[in-house]
Amino acid sequence: xxxxxxxxxxxxxxxxxxxxxxxxxxxxxxxxxxxxxxxxxxxxxxxxxxxxxxxxxxxxxxxxxxxxxxxxxxxxxxxxxxxxxxxxxxxxxxxxxxxxxxxxxxxxxxxxxxxxxxxxxxxxxxxxxxxxxxxxxxxxxxxxxxxxxxxxxxxxxxxxxxxxxxxxxxxxxxxxxxxxxxxxxxxxxxxxxxxxxxxxxxxxxxxxxxxxxxxxxxxxxxxxxxxxxxxxxxxxxxxxxxxxxxxxxxxxxxxxxxxxxxxxxxxxxxxx
Numbered sequence: 001x002x003x004x005x006x007x008x009x010x011x012x013x014x015x016x017x018x019x020x021x022x023x024x025x026x027x028x029x030x031x032x033x034x035x036x037x038x039x040x041x042x043x044x045x046x047x048x049x050x051x052x053x054x055x056x057x058x059x060x061x062x063x064x065x066x067x068x069x070x071x072x073x074x075x076x077x078x079x080x081x082x083x084x085x086x087x088x089x090x091x092x093x094x095x096x097x098x099x100x101x102x103x104x105x106x107x108x109x110x111x112x113x114x115x116x117x118x119x120x121x122x123x124x125x126x127x128x129x130x131x132x133x134x135x136x137x138x139x140x141x142x143x144x145x146x147x148x149x150x151x152x153x154x155x156x157x158x159x160x161x162x163x164x165x166x167x168x169x170x171x172x173x174x175x176x177x178x179x180x181x182x183x184x185x186x187x188x189x190x191x192x193x194x195x196x197x198x199x200x201x202x203x204x205x206x207x208x209x210x211x212x213x214x215x216x217x218x219x220x221x222x223x224x225x226x227x228x229x230x231x232x233x234x235x236x237x238x239x240x241x242x243x244x245x246x247x248x249x250x251x252x253x254x255x256x257x258x259x260x261x262x263x264x265x266x267x268x269x270x271x272x
Contacts, residue, residue, distance in 0.1 A: 001090050001118045002139055003206060009055045009088055010231050014269055015262040018056035018092065018208070020238025021046065021078065023063050029246045039067070039074035044081060046242050049255035053262040056090035056234055057082060058208075079115050090234075091118045092208065096145065098123035098130045105133040112137045119143050121186060121208070124170050128177050135179035141206070142183055146171055146198070149188025149211035167194075171201050184208055187226070189217020189235070195225035204228060210236040212261075219261070223268040231269070237261060 010016045021043055025033075028042045035041040047057065059078060064071035082089055097107040097120065104122075111117045112134075119141035122131055134142040147157055147167040157167045174183055187198055189211030198207070207226055211217035212235050219235060227233055241261075245253040 003141075006055065006090050006206070007230050009090070011269070013052070013055055013262075014266045015053055015055055016231050016233050016235055016265055016269075017054040017258060017261050018058050018090075018234045018236040019046070019050050019054045019241055019258060020094070020210070020236050021057055021059040021063075021242065022238045023059070023074075023242070025067065027243055027246070029248065029250050031248065037070075037074055037077065039064070039071065040077045040081075042242075043074070043078045045251035046254050047078075047082065047086070049251035050241065050258040051086050051089060053255070053258035054089070056092060058092040058094050058236055058238075060238070061093055061095040076115060079117065083116060091116075092143065092234075093117040093120040096121050096123050097134075098126055100126065101129045101133055104130050108134045108137060108140075112140050119184065121145065124174065128173075131174070132178050135177065135182045137182075140182065143208050144170070144174055144183055144185050146185040147187045147191050147194055149190045149217065153188065153191070168197070168201060171198065175202070184234075186210065189219075189222050192218060192221035192225055195222065199226060199228070204230065204232060206232050206234060208234045208236060210238075212237050212240075219264055219268070223271075227268065227272070229272060231272075235261075235265070 023039050023042055032038040032041050059075055064075040082091060093111045111120045121143045122134055124131055124144050158165050161169060174180060184206040187207045187209055189209050209222050212219050222235060241254050241257045244257045
C-alpha cells in the first residue's frame with residue numbers, strides 16, 4: 001500500500017486509528033484457551049469488531065515470538081486473514097529490527113515477502129547499511145524509531161550531540177539514505193510537544209504515534225502539533241482497545257472503544 005492509498009483510506013473512513021494487536025495469551029478471555037488457536041481466535045474477533053473504525057493493525061511481534069512456532073503460525077494466520085477479508089487495511093510489523101546489511105535483508109524478506117506486511121518498525125542505531133535493505137522493497141514502508149514514548153527515551157534520544165538532540169540527527173541523516181521516500185517515523189504520543197520540531201524536519205512524512213490510551217498520551221495534543229493537510233498520522237492504541245474487557249462480549253466492547261476514538265478523530269479531521 002502506498003502512502004497515497006493510505007491517505008485515501010484515512011479520509012474515506014474518517015479515522016487514522018491503528019489498532020495494536022499486542023496479544024498476550026495470559027490476558028485474553030480464558031474461555032478462548034479451549035480454542036485450537038486462541039491467539040488467532042482473539043485477533044479475528046478484535047479485527048471483525050474494530051475494522052470499521054481503523055485503517056491499520058500493528059501486531060507486536062514479541063508476543064508471537066514468545067510462543068514459539070505456534071505463535072508464528074498465529075501471526076501468519078492473522079495477516080492472511082487481514083489480506084483476505086480486509087485488504088484495504090494497512091499492516092505494520094512492530095518488530096523493531098535493525099542489524100548488519102545481510103541480516104536486515106533477511107528480516108525484510110521475512111516480513112515483507114513471507115508474511116506480506118506493508119511496513120515494519122526498525123531501530124536506526126546501527127545506521128544506514130542496517131536500514132537501507134528494508135527500503136529497497138517497492139510500496140513497503142520502513143518506520144524508523146525516532147522519539148519513543150517510554151521513559152528510557154531520555155537516556156539517549158533527547159541527549160544533545162554537537163548541540164542538537166540525537167533524535168533530530170537521526171531523522172535528518174535518514175533523509176539522505178537510498179529510497180528515503182519509503183520512510184515513516186515513530187514518535188510517541190507522550191512526546192507530543194516535540195512534534196512541532198519534528199514537523200520542521202519532516203513536514204509530510206507519516207508518523208506512527210503510539211502511547212495514546214494506556215500510556216497517557218493525548219490525541220488532541222498529537223493533532224495540535226503533528227497533523228498535516230494530508231493527515232500524516234497513524235495513532236496507535238493497543239491495550240485500551242483490545243483489553244477493554246475479558247468478558248464473553250470482549251470484542252463488542254473493543255469495537256465500542258475503537259469507535260469512540262474514531263469519533264474523536266473525525267472531529268480532528270473536520271478542522272483541516
